[in-house]
Amino acid sequence: MAATAGGNKIRNAKLVLLGDVGAGKSSLVLRFVKGQFVEFQESTIGAAFFSQTLAVNDETVKFEIWDTAGQERYHSLAPMYYRGAAAAIVVYDITNAASFTRAKKWVQELQAQGNSNTIVALAGNKADLLDTRQVSADEAKAYAQENGLFFMETSAKTATNVNDVFYEIAKKLLQGQQVQNPQGGMVLNQRPPERMVSSSSCCA
């Protein structure tokens, strides 16, 4: 649903993170949303969602970012995680070749689960650790091109390219101008509706 704020149109978009445990998914989000980096963060616990608004030219994208809550560790993400995602960031660790191999499997899983319109970014994280690199940028870039993804190397630690990934996704979203899902259902919320007053005069 589009909301109007000061003449700008706000586009809501669900964005999901994918990738191995330890690749730095949550660190990327914390850097993007909070500007923070925690050196020895344990596996993702405690936060299910993040929200961040991004201005692109005259338009605004409000990302609702879903983190895996650790369910990716034993490949146990639920279908609801993927459902309705406008964008996904598949994160791997450039110092860990195995994480790149599994990132490819996440891409396949995403293509099997999600809709074909999902914008997919491939993020090679920990780009500050060049000395221990195991995955070349060229290899990842080639894979991304073959599979219709866009690719960036990032560092949540040094903030390199972190905002750029989200900004690029936002631009692609606005270019696509996808129709919002008309089939969307209602989400429960705590706020009592105005009808509550009138309903008290009714009975069943």
Add this chain to the structure above:
Amino acid sequence: MAEAGADSSNAAVDGGGGSVQNDYPTIDPTSFDVVLCGTGLPESVLAAACAAAGKTVLHVDPSPFYGSLYSSIQLSSLASFLSREATPPTSTVAAAASDWHTVVDLHRRIVYSEVETSGAAPEPARRFTIDLVGPRVLYCADEAVDLLLRSGGSHHVEFKSVEGGSLLYWEGCLYPVPDSRQAIFKDTTLKLKEKNILFRFFKLVQAHIAAASASADETGQGDAPARILEEDLDLPFVEFLKKQGLPPKMRAVVLYAIAMADYNQDGADPCEKLITTREGIDTIALYSSSIGRFANAEGTFIYPMYGHGELPQAFCRCAAVKGAIYVLRMPVVALLMDEEKKHFVGARLVSGQDILCQQLIIDPSYKTILDVPFDGSDSHFPRKVVRGVCIISKSVKQGSSNVLVIFPPKSLEEQQVTAVRLLQLSSNLAVCPPGMFMSYLSTPCTDVSVGKQCIKKAIDALYSPQASDGSEDHLETASESTEDVKPTLIWSCVYVQEITQGTAGPLLSCPMPDEYLDYRNILGSTKKLFASIYADEEFLPKKSAPVYANDDSDSAE
């Protein structure tokens, strides 16, 4: 990021745990407060409650999807799911002799039986989602809804209204259920006398509910005369309705379509399942408070957009956010007991790995050879429910997407001692393609053959067989002046499901999907199970929902 937290996703690991012959991961750590096997709704709610209480949780499921017996599965998988064999999965690793554990094999119960399918399943099969718990809804004011809100699971699930309301099958016709004073006023099928009686009854009940909640609030405004007498509250509800002068059809509306009684309340046979006035009014109160609770929900009931399997997924995610570890595709093949066989101390995974825990919780499809001492009730008459699923060509009520139909006892045949419920769902939910509808039916039964017969008669009453070419079956819909053509039955499946209750004790076994329309009974059992292991902990306290980590002050959750 530290590598310390890294682990292989779904890949075999040496890790000193012995050789692994296939692709099962090794679980790290190997000791938890709670281990749960199976991801049905009760297990998932318990996982969320335990994790919210600060317990360490491992939650596994042998299937590649969440939900166990509460799943939403694709049409193409239904037959294999219902015919799952009871053979135990054999561990692929020779079990090392435990010095101090006694190993108790875990077997699968046969839950479903007497599966009968007719018609050709339409293509594409993957576009149809079948709910194993159907027919099932959430009341808008249900505890399930409150649990979703408290736990934060509501953020993960979308709903649609059962906006077509309820219909009563009576003497071969479908009548709208007048479930509120406004509905009574608008109804065109009721006689004026019937309207007055029903209106007066609802007014009385509403006054009682208001007085009861007022006195519960301790604001005692002297509304005592408005309350129903205590002796009336303990009467069978049917007797109270007779005292209020409700004729048979109106009694059927109140008893079966609003109070949701299952068993015949008006029979000559001595029935143990008479609901009291108190019980009936409790359900009417829930029904009443559900109307209008959510601004964007129309009517009393809501349904998960992608099927009931979404609810276990939502609670599992809540548990994961609090630190629970999730492993699908991981059968548990045996349980571990201490030497004296007094306590369960863990579970053996199919990979051969032993996991230790303080508390073991299993889904109801599992059983052990030790079940007899714990499940005394199971060795006697098991409760059963007959369920049906249909794919049909159009709505049973013109212009409505999602509709509930109630067949009171004896409305289909003389032998019908239980109500049959039918829930029709449309493609405004993501359960079938446009132009088709799903219908779920159920009736509890002690006599399976009578139960199946009633389900089939309900199907025949509403739908035409596909093969009818020239002849057109007609169904009188009382709210319309012209006769309506029956929807065509494209495909159907009827099966019998066993029902076991949850059991506390050394081993916690969760309740099966029951015969009821909602989850109150199941969640009540689940709550008791939680209290039996963590008596001092609050069950999913308010504000156990995760903080919406949000940098945008404008955003509302």
